[in-house]
Amino acid sequence: MKEMQADVVIVGCGAAGLSCALTSLEAGKSVVMLERANEAESGGNTRWTEALLRLKSETEVTDDFVDEFTRNSGYNIQQDFIEATTREYSTWPSVVKALSFLDPEVLNAFAEGVPEVLKWLQDHGIKVVDSYYPYPLYWAMMSIYGGGLAIIETLTPIVKKKGAEVLYETTAVGLLRDDDERVVGIKAVDANHEGIKIHAASVVLACGGFEGNPQMVVQHIGPAARYMRPVARGGYYNKGEGIRMALDAGAAPAGDYADCHRQMIDARSCMQEALVNCFPMGVIVNKDAVRFMDEAPSEAWRIQEDPCRFVTEQRDGIAYLILDQKINDYPNWRTMVRSDLPPVSADSLEGLAQKLELPVAKFVSTLSAYNEACVPGPFEPSTLDGVRTEGLQPPKSNWARPIDKGPFLAYPIMSSITFTYGGLKTTANAQVVNNSGMVIPGLYAAGETVGILYGLYVGAVSVLRALTFGRIAGKHIAERRSLVN
Template sequence: MAHPATTDLLVVGCGIAGLSAAVSALQEGRSVTLLERSDPADFGGNTRWTEAYMRMKNDSEIADDFEEAFARNSGWNLDPNLVVEAAGPSAHWPAWVRAHPFPDPELIARFADQAPPTIAWLKSFGLRFEPQPIYLLTQNTARIAAQGGGLALIERLMQEAVTLGAQVLYRTTAIDLLRDEAGAVQGVLATGPDGKRQRIAARATVLASGGYEGNPEMLTHYLGATRARHIRPVARGGYYNRGEGIRMALAAGAAPAGEYGSYHAEPVDPRSRLPEAVIFIWPYGVLLNRHGRRFIDEAEGTADATYDNVTRAIADQTDGIAWVIFDGRVDDIPQWRRSIRSDIPPLEAPTLDGLLVQLDGLDSAAATETIAAYNLACAEDQPYEPLRLDGNAAAMLAPPKSNWARRIERPPFRVFPIVSANCFTFGGLKVNTDAQVLDMDGRVIAGLYAAGETVGIYNNVYVGSTSVLRGAVFGRLAGLHAARTT
């Protein structure tokens, strides 16, 4: 059936990206309709569950390494011709550069430039941002956080949206784009709470419906069967993100961007029911797979700089699980328990043998052999400094351990299981600096915008503490541009 009226802006998704778009357009005097797959108690996707860390020195300055970090993680084996072309003015870029899946420098520069004014805008609603302790024991960049986390952000923005007159349709899922004869997007085809289809007309549409971490079919398609079956969303909000926004845009000719075969990974305790039950103590012990073997350098860098790759490596192990084994010497590390957010305590024993026999499915004989070889390789020839890279290496092992290599010998012996959780997928849509979706030739698809996880800007390793900020910045840009030009 047809929706009764044409809205100025239709926003698909009610996380930080969608709500930022909606409120920005409402403040410009436009009518807005929001679609949300969940019921009212669960709205907000992943934003509801995150602490909303942001890569900023304070609420008016981005971190010094902000743009550099994106440049380091702009993709694999980039064509030098691309780099040369992208160094010039974007008005002169050929079509293949405009539509390339890498995070282009103008897009990241706009992101960096608009982060402070976006935070100032959020503060105008009474929201607060300031430094706060992070669960990681080390930090490789500056961070602030939203007080009250992502939940505070979406609840306040939803309140503002409703006050300004937004129509919110819960338990409603967009399944396809409506387009005119020239190809301009004019709304969506959606299913409502009763499962019946309805056409919702709009002068502009913002896709802010997340990635595809909640869709096993898309995960298998893009990440491969082995990885897909071993990973799960890090929190309940991820189960609502099933990729329809990305799919319908790609079907309409949108250019893909970001690394479709990868995702932002976090190491979690599979026994815990808590959202984001992370285990970050592994740099100070050894990681063993089911075969009782080490499979990665546990301390190539600080945990906050390497956990994406480490956790994806865990997903690639047999059954997608590993165990971090450490001993009583961890008590020398100040506040080490801060790096663990599981509500389930580690298994513990007074002897290593007593610990290993508790681990169902682990080859305990091989594990004993592996730890003995590790202990022999630990030189411990430099001062142990757990809060910075200390150079204490077990270099003769394959793989080596580059820092914090200390023998596992002091009771009590402890272990946590770890699996890889999927915070969000990297693959998404290519947008320009106004968050307009581009087609495969780098041209704007009229009437279509994207923001948040639905946009692809990540490759290689996640640029930490930028995802919520990405949603707010590009959501706001989308809402303002749509309100002022349609």
């Protein structure tokens, strides 16, 4: 078995791992990075993401940043536990330190760490620009210029130039621990399944969630999750070993293991993030040609998770978005569709049903009932217009216009997993906490390996948290001594 030594070993070469690596290198630490993929596909989800950022300026988080996280920070937490978090962290009961919820110490570190990390990244050539997310209601925000790929292509050469050794096609399989259960390195296997032991004073798990592991997905999210797939190729590399090896070492779990962030995609497409986000403007039916949800109850970006859950629960996890030519009344609606395949088209509803292999009579009956329930009103695509159905279950609460102007269009849709929520509990310094509320010496985690989300995704924060806590981990590691031979 090959043996190596470094001050820091980082599992994962995405935004979190690269941020931590560069910070550590700038502090004079020696760094080894492990990456399951080959170099051309390295970086996990980061390589494929649009890298939207919940910012109001190049270095400021939005005004609702803390409030949105606070509203989605955990479930049914005892009031005395909440009250304990108003005191100094050192006085918190151990059960609270290990509790599965987003504690204010971590949230404050996140919000306060964003300006510094973005300024630091811009100094290294990464640009932040104005952007928006392609939903029916325009949502202005910011993003990394060039998306997550720009993070990979900018930072990877820098960390290599500064001396980091990057081991591609190498998978971490376990933590090295000493007699006092301190983490002192990691075990891995290379592409030839030859073992490697890397001895290090600090180990950083920045290797994503478990959306690429069908067993873990179904185990934690439930049977219907078998119908979902990662939204992009990078997610397939996220097998959950980082989470599992830490849990095996006594780490406390955190985040919502029963849920994940989902996006609606074209079920036919092999394209990365083949999004179909115009669903609130049409009608959705399942394989039995039955409607099963309100397609537009509120702002689409707020209710994205629920529509995706409802689709996943249908037979085979497949549904069909039905549109007519009135969709063209919505300016630039095609920007909300990122599939490389055109919609299924037919001159009649009967013909569309036949092409979709849906029961024709039921399909026509469902659309007729919907059309008859639509209450006339002025169509206003830039706001929730309140144009709704009456006497129909489930209702449609906004943009409810009859589907009656051919040719008719359809997209077969499914829910995809953007990333999982369940992960590890950490301190504000990105140190992993055990089930007794104590820090596991030598072990850090950042990015999607950490559990901070519950139920509803706080949009446009995934890349931010990876970059921020990767840097926080690196800065804390910089204060630790190097491994003594």
